[in-house]
Structure formats: structure tokens, C-alpha cells
Amino acid sequence: MSNTNYITEMLEMKDNNIKFYENCYHKEKIKGVYYKVFDGVLSYKPTCCPKCGVIFDKKIEKHGFITSNIKLPNVSGFKTILRLRKQRYLCKHCGKAFTLRDNVTNYGCFISNNTKYQIALDLTKKRSEVDISKDNNVSTNTVERIMDSFYNSQKLYKNSLPEVLLFDEFKSVKSANGAMSFHLCNGITGKTIDILEDRKLLSLLKYFGKYSHKALNNVKYIVIDMYSPYVSLIKKLFPNANIVIDNFHLIQLISRALNKTRINVMKEDKKNYNKLKRYWKLLLKSKYELDFEKWKKFTCFNSFITESDVVNYIINTNEELKQTYLVYQNLLSSFKNKDFNSFSYILNNHSNYISNYMKTSIKTLNEFKDKIYNTFNTNYHNGYIEGNNNFIKVIKRIAFGFRSFIRFKTRILICKGLISINKKMVNV
Numbered sequence: 001m002s003n004t005n006y007i008t009e010m011l012e013m014k015d016n017n018i019k020f021y022e023n024c025y026h027k028e029k030i031k032g033v034y035y036k037v038f039d040g041v042l043s044y045k046p047t048c049c050p051k052c053g054v055i056f057d058k059k060i061e062k063h064g065f066i067t068s069n070i071k072l073p074n075v076s077g078f079k080t081i082l083r084l085r086k087q088r089y090l091c092k093h094c095g096k097a098f099t100l101r102d103n104v105t106n107y108g109c110f111i112s113n114n115t116k117y118q119i120a121l122d123l124t125k126k127r128s129e130v131d132i133s134k135d136n137n138v139s140t141n142t143v144e145r146i147m148d149s150f151y152n153s154q155k156l157y158k159n160s161l162p163e164v165l166l167f168d169e170f171k172s173v174k175s176a177n178g179a180m181s182f183h184l185c186n187g188i189t190g191k192t193i194d195i196l197e198d199r200k201l202l203s204l205l206k207y208f209g210k211y212s213h214k215a216l217n218n219v220k221y222i223v224i225d226m227y228s229p230y231v232s233l234i235k236k237l238f239p240n241a242n243i244v245i246d247n248f249h250l251i252q253l254i255s256r257a258l259n260k261t262r263i264n265v266m267k268e269d270k271k272n273y274n275k276l277k278r279y280w281k282l283l284l285k286s287k288y289e290l291d292f293e294k295w296k297k298f299t300c301f302n303s304f305i306t307e308s309d310v311v312n313y314i315i316n317t318n319e320e321l322k323q324t325y326l327v328y329q330n331l332l333s334s335f336k337n338k339d340f341n342s343f344s345y346i347l348n349n350h351s352n353y354i355s356n357y358m359k360t361s362i363k364t365l366n367e368f369k370d371k372i373y374n375t376f377n378t379n380y381h382n383g384y385i386e387g388n389n390n391f392i393k394v395i396k397r398i399a400f401g402f403r404s405f406i407r408f409k410t411r412i413l414i415c416k417g418l419i420s421i422n423k424k425m426v427n428v
């Protein structure tokens with residue numbers, strides 16, 4: 001193998017017109033950093049003049065060289081440069097000079113396509129753009145440009161929807177239109193389908209309007225939280241869909257009500273303040289999961305008692321808290337046992353002494369009762385969303401926030417593998 005073959009093979013350059021001669025490699029200190037520098041020469045006979053289009057003849061003459069430093073991916077941890085001397089030609093037909101083009105970079109760019117590909121690969125990992133730009137020896141703007149090129153070249157497929165959909169939202173970036181962004185998932189696999197900037201009814205109508213009737217008709221179940229615009233959206237656009245209220249959100253609704261009640265009691269009860277504050281988790285726990293056998297020393301309590309004793313003590317400090325707690329526990333077990341009859345019985349026959357917070361929650365549950373019926377009778381849930389939302393949080397944190405929603409979304413989709421890369425796409 002010749003020198004040229006070794007080096008083009010090693011640097012993975014697909015350009016037969018670049019030649020490497022003896023002593024073509026040296027190390028060089030640039031701005032205090034050692035670089036590996038490869039000196040190459042690009043020279044070949046062009047087929048025509050790119051300025052006027054005349055086919056190559058004697059009137060197109062060699063016209064010296066121009067040297068450019070092209071950034072390559074790192075070699076053995078060293079920043080690497082290809083110092084390419086490119087042949088220039090002067091065309092006497094049109095009087096203009098031109099430089100030969102190479103396959104290592106795009107025209108007019110000093111970052112090799114291999115580097116761009118490396119950046120595109122790095123973007124699929126959970127790493128910040130700043131780190132990626134440092135590792136690849138480019139600016140963060142370049143990284144962002146490469147990311148944008150991904151997004152522009154790929155549109156998500158808009159003509160099919162799975163039978164089960166999950167609607168959810170997550171806290172978006174500051175620049176986004178709405179405070180909450182909309183997250184659409186496949187209800188069976190849990191995979192993200194798309195992410196929208198806000199979850200207002202109008203934007204959702206506009207978005208789902210792009211899907212074909214066939215796709216919309218295909219949806220049989222949609223899992224949502226108790227957010228009424230979703231209900232109007234589904235009634236308008238999804239003729240065959242049954243609404244399922246997510247189990248997690250149901251429990252969240254009643255546990256928040258109980259928590260707020262506890263805090264109100266806590267603020268007024270100076271004597272039991274610490275106990276009410278400390279053992280909030282035990283109150284939320286299902287009463288069947290409380291330990292009633294193991295005697296332990298609990299902080300704030302003097303004698304040895306069990307978990308269920310602690311709960312009993314706390315709820316007996318206040319009648320309203322006690323009644324609210326009982327309703328909470330009954331609802332919780334009806335959710336856990338998927339017992340719709342007992343659920344609707346509790347909604348209509350609860351004590352009048354429960355707190356206003358719980359009354360509001362029960363009112364909401366009553367409003368969504370027919371949809372909650374589906375929750376009890378299907379196994380679809382929003383369980384995947386929690387994992388997805390954690391993932392989004394991680395992406396947001398490693399980037400120390402995103403200024404643009406589009407980039408934030410693109411990054412999520414790249415990291416989730418929903419838009420994939422190929423070398424041709426990296427065209428910036």
C-alpha cells in the first residue's frame with residue numbers, strides 16, 4: 001500500500017484525488033493545543049469550467065494552489081487537521097479562476113463530512129451540546145446547525161395512528177408557546193409518536209387535522225388525564241375512540257386533596273404539627289399496606305407503636321381529616337380492585353364532613369365518571385409516560401435548558417431514535 005492509501009484508509013476519506021506524499025504528517029501546536037496535521041494535495045483534471053461550463057481544453061490552465069485547514073474527527077484523542085492544498089485553474093474562456101472540489105467536505109466548508117457525521121452520532125447520546133462541540137473541535141453553532149439539518153430533512157409519518165393513544169404533557173422550555181407541552185405516545189408500546197409545543201385545544205385540533213380520516217378512525221382507546229379540552233378534542237376528531245382516564249392521575253387527584261386537608265389541619269394544630277408534618281406518606285399509603293405488627297420507635301411519639309397506630313393517632317386529631325381519610329382510602333381500594341360499583345357508590349354516599357378539597361375532587365370524578373368506567377374495565381394506562389418524562393427531564397438538564405422549543409424537540413426525538421441519521425443527511 002502506498003502512503004496515500006494508508007492515510008485515506010486510516011482517515012476514512014473517500015477521495016481518490018487527494019494524494020499524500022512523504023513526510024505528509026507532523027504534529028503542530030495551534031493556540032496552545034497539539035494537533036495532528038496531515039498535508040494532502042488535491043489535483044485532478046476537471047471535466048469543465050464550473051463558472052462558464054466550457055469543456056476542459058488547453059485554455060483552462062493551472063493557476064497555483066490554495067490551502068485550507070479541514071477539521072477531521074479526532075485521531076487517538078488528538079485534534080486532527082487535514083491541510084489540503086487544492087489546485088486552482090484559470091479559465092481563459094470566461095477569465096475566471098476556480099478551485100477544485102473535494103469529497104471530504106461540502107463546498108465552502110472547513111468541517112469534514114466525517115466530523116459532521118460524528119457529531120450527528122454524538123447527538124443521539126445523552127450529552128450536552130457544549131461537550132459535543134468541544135470533543136469535535138467545532139462551535140456549538142455548528143452542532144446546532146447539524147441538528148437543524150436533521151429536523152428539516154425528516155418529517156414524522158402522518159398517516160397512521162395506533163389503536164391506543166396516550167396523551168400527556170410535560171413542563172416545556174421557557175420559549176415554548178404554552179407552559180405545558182403535549183406528548184403523544186403509542187399506548188401499547190409506550191413509544192413517543194410526536195411532541196407538540198402546547199396543549200391548547202386549537203393547536204391540537206390543527207395538529208390532528210393533518211391526519212387522514214382512516215388514521216383517526218383507527219384509534220379505539222385514548223388514555224388522558226382529567227383535562228377537559230382533551231375530551232372535546234376526542235369528541236370532535238376521533239369517532240371510534242373511547243376515553244380512558246389514567247389511573248395514576250385519578251390517584252393523584254384524591255391524594256392531593258387529602259394532602260391539602262392534612263396541611264390545613266397541621267397549620268392550626270400546634271400540638272400535633274410535627275406528627276402531621278412528618279408522617280404524610282403513611283396517610284397516603286393504602287391502609288391494607290400499613291404495618292400493624294411491628295412495634296417501632298417513631299420520632300415524635302413516646303412509646304413503641306406500629307405504623308397503623310401512627311395513622312390512627314393522626315386522623316383522630318381532626319374529624320374532617322378523619323372523614324376525608326376514610327373516603328380517600330375507600331376510593332383508593334376501589335381503584336386498586338377495579339371495582340366500579342363501589343367507586344360510584346362512594347361518589348354518591350360519602351360523609352358530609354369531608355374537606356372542601358375532597359369535595360372538589362369528587363365533583364371532578366363525577367364529571368368524568370363514564371370515562372373512569374373505561375379505566376376500570378381496560379388495562380390501558382399512562383405508565384410509560386413517567387419514564388418518558390424522566391427522560392425528557394434528563395435531556396433538559398444536560399443541556400442546561402433549551403432556548404428553542406424546536407431544538408429541544410429535535411433532541412428528544414434524536415435521542416429516542418425516532419429520527420435516524422444517514423451520512424447523506426448531514427448537509428450543512
Ligand SMILES: [Zn+2]
Nearest residue numbers: 049052091094
Ligand atoms: Zn470558464
